[in-house]
Amino acid sequence: MYYVAFALLALSFYKSRKKTTIALMKAWKSFNSIFTKFLGVICLVGIMLAVFDENVISGLIGAESGVIGMIISSIIGSITIIPGFIAFPTAKELLEDGAGYSQIGVFVSTLMMVGVMTIPVEVTYFGKKVTILRNVSAFILAFVAAYFIGKIAGHVWF
Template identity: 40%
Template structure:
């Protein structure tokens, strides 16, 4: 429902823009199309890699590697796997739930979900193109460290509760 509302708002704003200045609106549309054309090859490559990764790294295999007794090694492995794999956030949470039900540890799942949503090893070329190599590396490194810290805090909180 919210998607329909957003599309309607975008369409109304487009009509207002077109009515105010047709030339600028057409130019903006052409600029948008060119931007999509530039990003599309990299985006398709990312989709291909993601599909292959998800077919190899199914939840059963991951839960064997990151069981609740794997401690720091399991958290690090989870963080590395999450950094490499890429999936939408809603899929990450569903995967985390499946992993927990299959015997994975809570800290390990926290590290996996955190890195899945914060880090993009697969998308680094795209990040480098837009924010620069140094910024992309720093952003991913800080996100990785943050994910490890979050995982240990989540593990501690669950033990306390």
């Protein structure tokens, strides 16, 4: 990333000194206005990941099945932020341990689309209304996706 950025910056500087200065000023301005919120979110994510480690999540998701299991999974998925390369293997283990496909589907979907922790950042950009609408509709979509995943991947034709 740094290489690409600096290469393009050099090219830009070569083409126009003035425009490059403006670009850097704009970059600094937008960075400065959001930096503290990023910092806060990263601290919250740190706490989340420390408290909700793989074992805790497995315990919570694995324990209940059916609708209650899906609701629990969706809440955990909405609150936590786990990068995909950790989430997918965890989800795989949960499936192997007997968790339902719908539950895992709702967990993975909410994990990616619903971000309770990042709401402070989202509101800064899009305002309250869009942020709430987006997160609520993504939450609902997660259940729709999970329904189809349960049918198609889980072969449960309920």
